[in-house]
Amino acid sequence: MKRMLLPIALTAVLPAPTAFPHAFLDHAVPAVGSTVAGAPTQVELYYTQALEPAFSEAALTGPDGQAITTARASVDPQNPMELVLKLPALSPGHYKVKWHVVSVDTHRTEGSFSFDVQ
Amino acid sequence: MAEALIAVRFVHFLAAMGAFGIGAFRVYGLAGESSTRQTAAYGELLRVLHRAMTSCALTALLTALAMVPCVAAEMAGSTAVGLDPQTWRLVLTDTTFGRTWCWHIGFAMVLLVLCLQPPRRVTDGAATLAALLLLASLGWVGHAAVDHAGGIGHVINQMTHLTAAGLWLGGLAPLGLLLRRATAADGMAYGELARAVLPHFSRVGYAAVAMVALTGAVNSILLVGSVAALAETGYGRLLALKILLFLTMVALALINRCQLVPRLRDAAAVPVALWALYRSVVGEQALGLAIVAVVSVLGTWPPAIEAMPMH
Numbered sequence: 001m002k003r004m005l006l007p008i009a010l011t012a013v014l015p016a017p018t019a020f021p022h023a024f025l026d027h028a029v030p031a032v033g034s035t036v037a038g039a040p041t042q043v044e045l046y047y048t049q050a051l052e053p054a055f056s057e058a059a060l061t062g063p064d065g066q067a068i069t070t071a072r073a074s075v076d077p078q079n080p081m082e083l084v085l086k087l088p089a090l091s092p093g094h095y096k097v098k099w100h101v102v103s104v105d106t107h108r109t110e111g112s113f114s115f116d117v118q
Numbered sequence: 119m120a121e122a123l124i125a126v127r128f129v130h131f132l133a134a135m136g137a138f139g140i141g142a143f144r145v146y147g148l149a150g151e152s153s154t155r156q157t158a159a160y161g162e163l164l165r166v167l168h169r170a171m172t173s174c175a176l177t178a179l180l181t182a183l184a185m186v187p188c189v190a191a192e193m194a195g196s197t198a199v200g201l202d203p204q205t206w207r208l209v210l211t212d213t214t215f216g217r218t219w220c221w222h223i224g225f226a227m228v229l230l231v232l233c234l235q236p237p238r239r240v241t242d243g244a245a246t247l248a249a250l251l252l253l254a255s256l257g258w259v260g261h262a263a264v265d266h267a268g269g270i271g272h273v274i275n276q277m278t279h280l281t282a283a284g285l286w287l288g289g290l291a292p293l294g295l296l297l298r299r300a301t302a303a304d305g306m307a308y309g310e311l312a313r314a315v316l317p318h319f320s321r322v323g324y325a326a327v328a329m330v331a332l333t334g335a336v337n338s339i340l341l342v343g344s345v346a347a348l349a350e351t352g353y354g355r356l357l358a359l360k361i362l363l364f365l366t367m368v369a370l371a372l373i374n375r376c377q378l379v380p381r382l383r384d385a386a387a388v389p390v391a392l393w394a395l396y397r398s399v400v401g402e403q404a405l406g407l408a409i410v411a412v413v414s415v416l417g418t419w420p421p422a423i424e425a426m427p428m429h
Contacts, residue, residue: 106259108194
């Protein structure tokens with residue numbers, strides 16, 4: 001078990017590393033499942049890893065389940081871990097964001113969440 | 119396409135390690151052997167190794183190209199979109215993986231062109247260097263390349279890991295070829311060559327195994343993070359299997375080094391010892407194949423460090 005001893009010993013003395021090689025949704029604005037007063041102008045999705053802009057997208061569906069036309073979601077030039085979806089004027093109701101992203105290590109992840117506009 | 123990606127990765131790793139292992143074997147194992155250089159066996163072995171390295175180079179290039187639609191399908195989440203040349207272009211020009219992969223494909227092309235030249239000292243050396251670049255550049259894609267916490271250190275560690283693994287596992291291919299000929303009925307001349315080459319292989323093997331273990335340990339810490347994650351996540355358990363296979367290989371190699379190689383000094387014991395050594399090297403090759411198969415799957419799974427609570 002010679003090879004195991006070194007990682008075990010080093011794990012004990014090193015601080016916990018903070019590498020996240022796949023992109024999972026860390027948090028969003030508006031927050032996942034939240035109710036916001038007033039229509040937001042954009043949805044910000046924050047991930048645990050830098051994204052590939054060419055393969056990362058998000059889409060919005062409205063209270064009636066219809067897709068809402070938006071510009072293509074873009075990766076923030078200042079923060080490669082943030083995807084921004086600009087929104088048109090939203091009326092009160094329940095909205096769902098569906099996203100799929102590719103992290104810079106080529107792995108694809110996808111998911112969805114909802115928020116309500118009062 | 120996930121299965122295709124794993125299969126293509128498996129063959130690509132083998133070809134890249136084989137090319138470098140053979141190229142390096144010619145340098146450390148055969149180039150200095152002045153005592154046996156004039157023999158027909160020496161010339162024939164060089165020709166066989168040249169053909170084997172060329173096959174590895176061709177396979178490495180074809181699988182490097184085949185990786186593009188496989189990765190494109192993974193990124194697009196659709197096999198149909200992944201097979202569209204437009205998507206290939208997007209992957210190669212607009213993603214971190216693709217920009218590195220263009221270099222990687224370039225190294226594979228240079229390697230193949232050099233392997234297709236008539237054997238000469240200069241082109242052989244250059245081909246070994248191209249194989250080194252091909253293998254090491256694999257460390258620039260994948261989990262190590264995007265680890266911001268590990269940074270450039272993790273990439274260099276991964277490159278060293280790949281190079282050392284290629285030196286050892288890849289070197290088992292030419293060693294196996296030589297020992298197979300040495301154990302044939304008319305293999306006396308190859309037997310003499312094997313006796314001359316084996317001490318060189320052992321010395322390089324020691325250094326390579328030590329380097330594989332050290333860089334592998336650093337990788338384990340960066341991608342698994344804790345002993346608990348090694349036992350409790352799928353990634354950790356698969357890595358534990360890889361470590362177990364590695365340790366079994368090391369045990370076999372130590373038996374070779376300590377029990378079989380010394381017997382080669384006694385001329386009467388040589389045929390039996392060569393047979394035992396050949397069987398053992400085939401066993402090591404099988405374990406090496408299993409390790410590369412595990413690695414091919416590991417690269418497509420999320421590392422354990424993501425699945426475990428960080429604090």
